[in-house]
Amino acid sequence: MNIVTIAGSPSDNSRSSRVLAEAARWLNEEGISHQAISVRDLPAEDLLHANFNSPELQAATKVLEEASGIIIATPVYKAAYSGVLKAFLDILPQNGFAGKVVLPIVTGGSPAHMLAMDYALKPVLSALGARFVLNGVFAADSQIRIREDGSIELDNDIALRLEDGLQRFSDSLAWSAHLAAGITAPPASQASASLRC
Ligand SMILES: Cc1cc2nc3c(=O)[nH]c(=O)nc-3n(C[C@H](O)[C@H](O)[C@H](O)COP(=O)(O)O)c2cc1C
Structure with missing residues (x-):
């Protein structure tokens, strides 16, 4: 499996990136290797000018092209997602997420904006051709505590939701690989379970 994480916050003290780091830790524990892209590490001027010839943006695009699964994290900004993440998604090819989970x-900041995931982020992921856009994980700031060492403590229900999301992600990747191989029967590990998105 070729997994890529995308951190979509411009903040250097990012909550969403820390939750993403928890997801990466889960992947490590499961022995699932992954690569990381952070929009903060991409050249701001190239993003701002939508410079399709930027070597750094082309390299990030290539990493994504080879991915079978993507975990994408963003803060809610103005009832949607971060502008810098949009700038990055804008330079990807039209079907940049084709076939991916x-x-x-x-x-x-507020659970009232939880639906930003459904009405703002997910349509863009679908427009990029993603095969499965899974039900995501939303956490309000009050449910995430940053410890002195920079690590985070999640409220129990968020930690459980994150683990459930990651398990669904892993299951869906197995399904997706089966479908890509033209096999319609579920993978052996899920023969008795239905796919939960
Ligand atoms: C410019 C800006 C706009 C924001 N807009 C919203 C918003 O519309 N709704 C909301 O619930 N939180 C909003 N927030 C709060 C952030 O979504 C929240 O603190 C988030 O966890 C920050 O994630 P990050 O640390 O990864 O950047 C906003 C924060 C900033 C800096």
């Missing part, structure tokens, strides 16, 4: 992770 995508798990969104969103953090926000």
